[in-house]
Amino acid sequence: MKKIFIAALAAAVAISLTGCKGTNEKRGDEHLKEGRFRNAINSYLEAKKKGKMSEEFFDNFTLALVRAGDAESKKDLNSDLINNYFEKAAINVPQVKEDATIEEYVKTLAEIGKRQAAQEGVDYATIINAFAKIDSAESVAKTRHVAESAVKSIRAETEKLYVARNLQEATSEEDPVVSEYLLLRMAEMAPNNADIQAALNKSRKTTRGYFLIFGENIPDLSGKQRVDKWGYVMAMPTIKMTKTSLSGELQFWASTGNNTELDPSLIKLVSTDGKEVFAKGDTGWCEAEVLVGKKGDEKIEKKQKKFKGKGKLMNEFQCSVNISFSFPGGFVPDYIEYKDNFGIGRKFLGH
Numbered sequence: 001m002k003k004i005f006i007a008a009l010a011a012a013v014a015i016s017l018t019g020c021k022g023t024n025e026k027r028g029d030e031h032l033k034e035g036r037f038r039n040a041i042n043s044y045l046e047a048k049k050k051g052k053m054s055e056e057f058f059d060n061f062t063l064a065l066v067r068a069g070d071a072e073s074k075k076d077l078n079s080d081l082i083n084n085y086f087e088k089a090a091i092n093v094p095q096v097k098e099d100a101t102i103e104e105y106v107k108t109l110a111e112i113g114k115r116q117a118a119q120e121g122v123d124y125a126t127i128i129n130a131f132a133k134i135d136s137a138e139s140v141a142k143t144r145h146v147a148e149s150a151v152k153s154i155r156a157e158t159e160k161l162y163v164a165r166n167l168q169e170a171t172s173e174e175d176p177v178v179s180e181y182l183l184l185r186m187a188e189m190a191p192n193n194a195d196i197q198a199a200l201n202k203s204r205k206t207t208r209g210y211f212l213i214f215g216e217n218i219p220d221l222s223g224k225q226r227v228d229k230w231g232y233v234m235a236m237p238t239i240k241m242t243k244t245s246l247s248g249e250l251q252f253w254a255s256t257g258n259n260t261e262l263d264p265s266l267i268k269l270v271s272t273d274g275k276e277v278f279a280k281g282d283t284g285w286c287e288a289e290v291l292v293g294k295k296g297d298e299k300i301e302k303k304q305k306k307f308k309g310k311g312k313l314m315n316e317f318q319c320s321v322n323i324s325f326s327f328p329g330g331f332v333p334d335y336i337e338y339k340d341n342f343g344i345g346r347k348f349l350g351h
Contacts, residue, residue, distance in 0.1 A: 022052035025060075032060055037068035044079045052349040058095040065089040066105050073112045077119065078126065082112060086133070093140060110137040117158050117189075119163075124185060127162070131189050134158060140309075159190040171199050176206050183212050204350030208210050209237040231256055232338050232345025246333055247324035249284075254313050256343035262286060262311040262319045263340065269325040272334045272351060277327045284321035286311035 007112045023028070028043030030150075044061040047053055071084035086109055096102055113133030116126060134155045141151045163186065170182035180203045187196050210235050232252055239248035246269060252262060267279040285304040292301050302317070335348040 005214055020052070021054045022047055022050065023052065025053060025057060028064065029060055032064050033069075033248065035067075037064050037071060040064035041068060048249075055097065058092045059098050059101045062089050062092040062096050062101055062105060065092070066108050070108050070112065073115065074120055075227070077112075077116055078122075084128075089278065090140075093144075095261055097316050099144070099146045102140065102144045103150075105152075106137040106141045106147050106151050110134045110151045113137070114154050114158040114161075118161050127189060131155075131158070135351045152203070154306050155239075162186070163190055163193050167199065177212055178201065179203055180212060184214075200348075201350050204348045206350075208239055208347075208349055209235055211251070213253065213255070220262070231343035233337060234338065234345050234347035235346065236336075236349070243329055244331075245326050248322075250279075250321055250323050250336065250347075252313060252319045252321075252338070252345070254315050254317060254319075254343075257315055258342040259312070259314045260319065260340065260342050262307075262313040264310070264321045264323065266340060267321070267323060267336060267338050269327070269336055270334050271327070272332045275302055275327075275331060279321075279323040279325055281321060281323040282310070283308050284311060284319060286313060286319040287317040288312060 024043050024047035028040045028047060031037070031040035031043060041061070041064050044064060047057065047300045048061075065088050067087045069082050069089070072079050072081045072085065089105060093102070093105065096105075112135065113130045116122070116130035116133070119126070134151070138148075138155060140146075141148045166182070166186055170179055170186060173179035173182060180200070183196060183200045183203055185194075187200060190196055213233050229320060234253075235251045236248050237251060239246065250267065254260075262284075264279055264282045264284075268276050269279070270276050271272070283306070285306045287302045288305045289300050290303045290305075291298045292303075293299050305312075311321070312317050327333075332351050333349050336351060337344045337347075338345050
C-alpha cells in the first residue's frame with residue numbers, strides 16, 4: 001500500500017508540473033491568441049524558467065516563435081530576429097506534440113526562405129541562408145512525416161526562381177573561369193537542376209585547360225564551406241580522348257599549405273557512374289626554387305625540374321605529369337582525382 005501511495009504522489013507531482021497551467025503560461029496563451037507574439041514569448045520564457053508547464057506548453061511556445069518570425073519577415077525580410085526566433089523554435093521541436101504545429105513551423109520557415117531567395121540583388125550569403133531555412137524545414141518535415149510534399153514543392157519552386165534569375169548572367173560571362181565559378185555557386189543551391197548541369201557540363205569542356213582557383217570561402221549554417229577550391233587544382237592543357245582512352249598533360253597547382261611529393265600512381269579517372277581507372281605515366285616536371293647568378297650576386301628563381309617516378313610538389317608551385325588512362329567501352333569520363341594525406345583535387349572534364 002505504501003508503494004502505491006508513493007507512486008500516486010509522484011504522478012500527482014508530475015501532473016502539477018506539466019499538466020496544469022501557471023499564471024505565466026496562461027498569460028502567454030492569451031497573448032498568442034490576440035496576436036501579441038513577443039509578449040507571448042516573454043510569458044512562456046518566464047513559465048519555463050519557473051518550471052510549471054502544461055502538456056500544451058511547447059506547442060504554443062513554438063507557435064508564438066514561428067508567428068513572431070513570420071511577422072518580422074513581413075516587416076524586414078532580412079532581419080536577424082527571424083533566425084533568432086526560428087533557432088529557438090527548433091530547440092522546442094522535439095517536444096512539440098501536435099502535427100499541426102510542426103506543419104505550421106516547416107511551411108512558414110520554408111516560405112520565408114523562398115521569399116529571401118527571390119529577392120533582387122541580395123548577396124550570396126543571404127542566398128545560402130535562405131536555402132538553409134528550406135533545407136532545415138525539409139529535414140524536420142521528413143523526420144516528423146508532416147508536410148513533406150509541401151516543403152519539397154517550396155524548394156523546387158525556389159530553385160526554379162533562383163536559376164531563372166541567375167543562369168543568364170553565368171552563361172553570358174566572357175571569362176570562362178568566372179563563368180564556371182558562378183555556375184558552381186548555383187549548383188550548390190540547386191544541385192539537380194537540369195539547366196545548371198547542362199551549362200556546367202558545357203563550361204567544363206571549355207575550361208579543361210584552365211586552373212580553376214577560387215579564393216572565396218563562404219560558411220553556411222551546416223558548417224560546410226561553399227565554393228572553396230583550395231587543395232590540388234588541376235588543368236589539362238593538352239588532352240586526347242577516344243572511346244576507350246584518355247591521355248595528355250595534367251598540371252597541378254598546390255594550395256594545401258604543405259610541401260609534398262606528387263605520386264602519379266594516385267591519379268585516377270572516375271566515370272559518370274562512379275567506376276575508376278588509375279593513370280599510367282610517371283614523367284613530367286615540377287617547379288622548384290633554385291639559386292641562380294654569379295657567386296655573391298645569387299638570386300632565387302622558379303625553375304622547372306624534370307622528374308621520373310615522383311615529383312616534388314611545393315605549396316603554390318606547379319607540377320606537370322604526362323598520363324594516360326585506358327578503360328572499357330561505355331566508360332564515360334567525368335573527372336580526374338588526386339588525393340593524398342594533405343588534400344584532394346578534382347578536375348571535371350565535361351562529357
